[in-house]
Amino acid sequence: xxxxxxxxxxxxxxxxxxxxxxxxxxxxxxxxxxxxxxxxxxxxxxxxxxxxxxxxxxxxxxxxxxxxxxxxxxxxxxxxxxxxxxxxxxxxxxxxxxxxxxxxxxxx
Amino acid sequence: xxxxxxxxxxxxxxxxxxxxxxxxxxxxxxxxxxxxxxxxxxxxxxxxxxxxxxxxxxxxxxxxxxxxxxxxxxxxxxxxxxxxxxxxxxxxxxxxxxxxxxxxxxxxxxxxxx
Numbered sequence: 765x766x767x768x769x770x771x772x773x774x775x776x777x778x779x780x781x782x783x784x785x786x787x788x789x790x791x792x793x794x795x796x797x798x799x800x801x802x803x804x805x806x807x808x809x810x811x812x813x814x815x816x817x818x819x820x821x822x823x824x825x826x827x828x829x830x831x832x833x834x835x836x837x838x839x840x841x842x843x844x845x846x847x848x849x850x851x852x853x854x855x856x857x858x859x860x861x862x863x864x865x866x867x868x869x870x871x872x
Numbered sequence: 873x874x875x876x877x878x879x880x881x882x883x884x885x886x887x888x889x890x891x892x893x894x895x896x897x898x899x900x901x902x903x904x905x906x907x908x909x910x911x912x913x914x915x916x917x918x919x920x921x922x923x924x925x926x927x928x929x930x931x932x933x934x935x936x937x938x939x940x941x942x943x944x945x946x947x948x949x950x951x952x953x954x955x956x957x958x959x960x961x962x963x964x965x966x967x968x969x970x971x972x973x974x975x976x977x978x979x980x981x982x983x984x985x986x
Contacts, residue, residue, distance in 0.1 A: 850914050860905060
């Protein structure tokens with residue numbers, strides 16, 4: 765199956781800082797999604813982004829499908845951004861595969 | 873409903889017991905997924921339904937795991953003869969489309985097998 769690698773595994777930011785999280789894929793991707801898992805375990809869908817760029821407030825994501833990677837940008841980070849960020853691909857007739865996540869801690 | 877709901881939220885079972893975990897997806901959502909998440913890991917795919925049809929069950933770890941969605945809405949994940957290694961959070965997600973774009977997750981059921 766498709767391998768999904770995320771980096772960095774851990775990240776500590778001062779409140780207000782910007783960051784970039786990366787997701788690499790071993791093969792062509794399908795249904796690329798980014799999720800945030802908050803400290804209480806709830807997974808929230810941030811973006812469905814099989815290609816191109818999308819923005820939602822302080823968050824934006826870019827997927828370059830031909831080069832098999834996706835980036836999640838967090839600007840002006842806040843303590844509420846803390847948690848684990850996952851990328852995932854697949855769905856429908858293709859098995860869904862999650863990365864191991866990037867654990868983000870934003871400190872005041 | 874407003875979102876995906878799961879019950880129970882917490883379940884403690886003695887080794888060897890059978891358990892049933894319920895998922896209520898968002899109304900009208902065609903696709904439904906079950907995942908298992910161990911502590912510190914990403915969700916691992918278990919099985920996928922498109923309406924009432926179970927199209928992929930390749931992630932079920934053993935024949936002790938069984939899932940159904942008989943009327944294409946509510947789904948139940950059943951684990952027979954639970955083992956300690958079954959302890960995990962079980963997550964359910966639903967999607968409006970057949971291809972599983974934009975999945976919405978429930979809060980999960982935390983299962984502890986003693």
